[in-house]
Amino acid sequence: MWFHFPAYVICILCAACCSSMPESFPEGLPFNLKLESCNFEHVLSWQAGTDPNVTAHYRVLYADHSRNWMIAQNCSYIEHLSCNLTEDLKNLSVPYRVFVWSFVGTKEFNSSTLDFVPLTDTCLGPPEVNISSCLNCINVTVKLPTSHLRNNEKPVSLIDIYKNIDYYITLKTFDREHKEICSANSSIVL
Numbered sequence: 001m002w003f004h005f006p007a008y009v010i011c012i013l014c015a016a017c018c019s020s021m022p023e024s025f026p027e028g029l030p031f032n033l034k035l036e037s038c039n040f041e042h043v044l045s046w047q048a049g050t051d052p053n054v055t056a057h058y059r060v061l062y063a064d065h066s067r068n069w070m071i072a073q074n075c076s077y078i079e080h081l082s083c084n085l086t087e088d089l090k091n092l093s094v095p096y097r098v099f100v101w102s103f104v105g106t107k108e109f110n111s112s113t114l115d116f117v118p119l120t121d122t123c124l125g126p127p128e129v130n131i132s133s134c135l136n137c138i139n140v141t142v143k144l145p146t147s148h149l150r151n152n153e154k155p156v157s158l159i160d161i162y163k164n165i166d167y168y169i170t171l172k173t174f175d176r177e178h179k180e181i182c183s184a185n186s187s188i189v190l
């Protein structure tokens with residue numbers, strides 16, 4: 001009896017585990033939504049358990065504070081697992097909510113939602129830096145990265161958005177450390 005008991009328990013656990021898998025992640029349910037955003041370029045991606053024999057289609061919906069769901073311009077019925085939302089989430093300060101609706105054969109699923117505020121959730125950078133030498137000095141020029149934000153087709157720069165952006169430049173030599181604040185687009189001579 002003692003020898004059979006553990007094997008019996010393991011068998012039950014295994015069966016319970018395997019049979020509960022499909023319920024927690026039905027095939028075609030989009031999950032693990034990620035919105036990667038830098039310099040106001042917003043790209044949503046997700047994962048989905050898929051049956052290779054059935055083509056799944058996805059629709060990305062988003063809402064602003066009015067909570068009217070809108071379909072993302074280029075993602076109304078797509079097969080790939082990502083969507084460029086740069087042109088959709090273009091109001092800087094609005095708290096957006098996003099989710100993915102999937103169509104697999106005759107079944108439909110909705111992912112959980114993801115919240116996103118462009119102004120605070122986008123990352124900035126990296127800047128373009130030029131370093132040149134001059135007589136007894138180093139000339140460092142910092143240029144801001146290009147923003148993907150547009151207002152009526154016109155590009156909106158990061159300066160238009162944040163008004164003022166400063167960088168810290170640190171010069172380290174054997175015997176000293178020198179720190180300067182440099183504003184965007186400008187040159188600094190160390």
Ligand SMILES: *[C@@H]1O[C@H](CO)[C@@H](O)[C@H](O)[C@H]1NC(C)=O
Pocket residue numbers: 051052053
């Ligand atoms: C997909 O179709 C093939 C051939 O029709 C079949 O052998 C296979 O089991 C199917 N796969 C799934 C996950 O249904």
Ligand SMILES: *[C@@H]1O[C@H](CO)[C@@H](O)[C@H](O)[C@H]1NC(C)=O
Pocket residue numbers: 041043084085086087148
């Ligand atoms: C996303 O769309 C924006 C605006 O149309 C474009 O500038 C950017 O290159 C696109 N990014 C990707 C990864 O497709």
Ligand SMILES: *[C@@H]1O[C@H](CO)[C@@H](O)[C@H](O)[C@H]1NC(C)=O
Pocket residue numbers: 073074084086087088
């Ligand atoms: C939709 O896709 C087309 C073609 O790839 C592209 O030119 C356009 O900028 C995209 N629109 C949006 C809103 O991303």
Ligand SMILES: *[C@@H]1O[C@H](CO)[C@@H](O)[C@H](O)[C@H]1NC(C)=O
Pocket residue numbers: 091092093094
């Ligand atoms: C962006 O959102 C702000 C605040 O909610 C609103 O006042 C403004 O009209 C919106 N702008 C656009 C272009 O939708």
Ligand SMILES: *[C@@H]1O[C@H](CO)[C@@H](O)[C@H](O)[C@H]1NC(C)=O
Pocket residue numbers: 069101108109110
């Ligand atoms: C998914 O969301 C859409 C839009 O809100 C709704 O019309 C649809 O019934 C939902 N589908 C499911 C399976 O919950």
Ligand SMILES: *[C@@H]1O[C@H](CO)[C@@H](O)[C@H](O)[C@H]1NC(C)=O
Pocket residue numbers: 132134139140141187189
């Ligand atoms: C530093 O570089 C900038 C951009 O190349 C240039 O306009 C500026 O004159 C340079 N300054 C010095 C002191 O060389």
Ligand SMILES: *[C@@H]1O[C@H](CO)[C@@H](O)[C@H](O)[C@H]1NC(C)=O
Pocket residue numbers: 128129130141142143
């Ligand atoms: C850096 O120098 C290169 C070559 O001179 C130039 O094309 C580029 O615009 C410069 N970038 C900055 C940030 O000054």
Ligand SMILES: *[C@@H]1O[C@H](CO)[C@@H](O)[C@H](O)[C@H]1NC(C)=O
Pocket residue numbers: 157159184185
């Ligand atoms: C920085 O340079 C770009 C073009 O290189 C220009 O459009 C922008 O207005 C400049 N910003 C500042 C703060 O001078």
